[in-house]
Amino acid sequence: MGFVSIVADAVVVLFSLSIALAAPLIGAQSILPGSLYPAPLQDLKRWYVAVFDDYLMAQPPAFLLGVLWLELAFLWPLSVANIYGILAGRRWAATTCLMAGVCTLTSMAAILGEISGSGRATPRLLQMYIPYAEFGVIAILRGLCSRSAPSTATPSPASSARKKRV
Numbered sequence: 001m002g003f004v005s006i007v008a009d010a011v012v013v014l015f016s017l018s019i020a021l022a023a024p025l026i027g028a029q030s031i032l033p034g035s036l037y038p039a040p041l042q043d044l045k046r047w048y049v050a051v052f053d054d055y056l057m058a059q060p061p062a063f064l065l066g067v068l069w070l071e072l073a074f075l076w077p078l079s080v081a082n083i084y085g086i087l088a089g090r091r092w093a094a095t096t097c098l099m100a101g102v103c104t105l106t107s108m109a110a111i112l113g114e115i116s117g118s119g120r121a122t123p124r125l126l127q128m129y130i131p132y133a134e135f136g137v138i139a140i141l142r143g144l145c146s147r148s149a150p151s152t153a154t155p156s157p158a159s160s161a162r163k164k165r166v
Helices: 002-025 039-052 062-087 093-118 123-144 157-165
Strands: none
Touching (some): 002 062
């Protein structure tokens, strides 16, 4: 089980890093004023739209704008926390992984539903979004099945009193 945990941690860190970079630099360009972004970042978004034929990012529908706000306000900080928490071995990383996984999987369900329902799903576009749905599942499982260290907290006075009576 140790190897599986290491692989899950690596997957979560890599995808969290991609979200931590892409959410504010590329995705947020659809919801924030363009004047906030230098020309190279705007060119990067145009390149991404052209290469992956991502019609959602080219002309975001209303539901995607909500998803992008969710990513920027909620998922982006969680991704940063995941990276730190996993690499530093913090116990709370399981909670942030669970939250990020549920957020990502929910967003991907809406996006993949739109892509497949529109009839405009290209293999390349699906190759871009499906791994994030898989990341959501892995992050949820990592959050639910994480190993927890034994508690080193001092015993409460009530438990000490019960031990003395015996």
